[in-house]
Amino acid sequence: MLVLTRKTGQKLIIANEIEITILETKGEAVKIGIQAPKHIAVFREEIFEEIKKANQQAVEEAQKNVLDQAATEAANLLKPSPSKPES
Amino acid sequence: MAQLSIQTARFGEVNVDEDRVIQFVEPILGFPDSHRYVILDHAEDSPFKWLQSADEPELAFVVTNPKFFGIDYEFELSDTVVEQLGLTGAEDALVMTIVNIPQTEPAKMTANLMGPVVVSQSQRKAKQVVLGESGYSTKTRLIPDEVLQQTAGSSPEQGA
Numbered sequence: 001m002l003v004l005t006r007k008t009g010q011k012l013i014i015a016n017e018i019e020i021t022i023l024e025t026k027g028e029a030v031k032i033g034i035q036a037p038k039h040i041a042v043f044r045e046e047i048f049e050e051i052k053k054a055n056q057q058a059v060e061e062a063q064k065n066v067l068d069q070a071a072t073e074a075a076n077l078l079k080p081s082p083s084k085p086e087s
Numbered sequence: 088m089a090q091l092s093i094q095t096a097r098f099g100e101v102n103v104d105e106d107r108v109i110q111f112v113e114p115i116l117g118f119p120d121s122h123r124y125v126i127l128d129h130a131e132d133s134p135f136k137w138l139q140s141a142d143e144p145e146l147a148f149v150v151t152n153p154k155f156f157g158i159d160y161e162f163e164l165s166d167t168v169v170e171q172l173g174l175t176g177a178e179d180a181l182v183m184t185i186v187n188i189p190q191t192e193p194a195k196m197t198a199n200l201m202g203p204v205v206v207s208q209s210q211r212k213a214k215q216v217v218l219g220e221s222g223y224s225t226k227t228r229l230i231p232d233e234v235l236q237q238t239a240g241s242s243p244e245q246g247a
Contacts, residue, residue: 039167043219051202051217052117054225055148058187058199059118062149064097070149070186070193071133074156077194077230 093125096145097137101127108141109206109213112171116202116215121146124213126183135186138204150183153198156229160184160200162218173210181206187226194235197226 006012012020018040021033034042088104095101109124123141134155140146153160160182164174174180182205184198200223206213 038165041165041167041217041219043217047201047217047219048116050225051199051215054187054199054202055115055117055185055215058148058185059146061188061190062147063188063190066188066190066193067129067135067149070188070196071130071135073194073196073230074134075132077234 091141093139093141094144095139095147097147098127098139101125101139106211109211111213111215113214115148115204116217118143118146126150136183138183138185149186149188150204151186151198151229152182153184153200153227153229156198158198158200158227158229160223162203162216162221162223164205164216168205168214168216172205172207172212172214174207175209179207179209181208186229194230196229198229199225200227201225 004012006022008022008025010022014020017037019033019035021035022030023033024031036042088106090102091105091108093101093103103125107125109126111122111124114120114122118140121140121142124138125141127137127139129135129137129149135149135151138148138150164180168174172180182203184200184203186196186198188196201218201221202215202225203218204213205216
């Protein structure tokens with residue numbers, strides 16, 4: 001890992017197109033400004049961790065019989081048999 | 088059409104036409120070893136489908152489109168994603184969200200609206216898109232408590 005020390009207001013340039021500015025430091029918090037082309041996605045790491053966790057949890061719970069129950073609940077609550085004519 | 092035989096933990100051996108295989112350009116987050124998936128039906132009239140890995144027999148997600156549950160769900164795809172998937176237009180994009188169904192309370196199922204799976208139907212390429220700052224949650228209830236309570240009647244829920 002490359003480690004650099006920067007002061008408030010100083011910048012880093014990555015691959016000539018991503019500009020990172022240290023805007024402010026306050027205690028443990030560092031405010032960072034990122035200027036990057038639209039095709040570069042920038043997210044907080046927690047976002048990825050949260051989605052990863054949700055994915056893993058979903059797989060653990062994915063059981064056939066539970067899905068059958070869920071589908072029955074959904075059908076009962078949301079779509080009172082729209083395809084069948086009322087008698 | 089050549090057929091692909093897929094070993095699955097839940098459905099045994101499944102044979103699908105090769106052109107039904109979806110190639111993930113980036114793996115689903117947390118599952119780096121699976122790049123090929125197929126979509127399998129759950130049941131007639133079911134709002135759910137299975138997204139079954141063709142690379143790992145035990146790996147399968149329950150998926151749905153939140154629109155089936157009356158949830159407004161719209162987002163913009165970046166040019167990068169459009170390019171990666173070879174999307175020809177909005178109608179080419181098949182959108183699925185991964186569903187988490189608690190085994191103890193299936194009615195309290197949630198969908199991950201922050202990380203939808205988008206498939207280009209023309210290219211059969213897919214990706215889990217990260218909608219980081221969209222305001223969408225990874226745990227959106229598909230059936231809200233109000234709706235559950237209306238029909239449950241005798242079993243009032245705690246809370247607001």
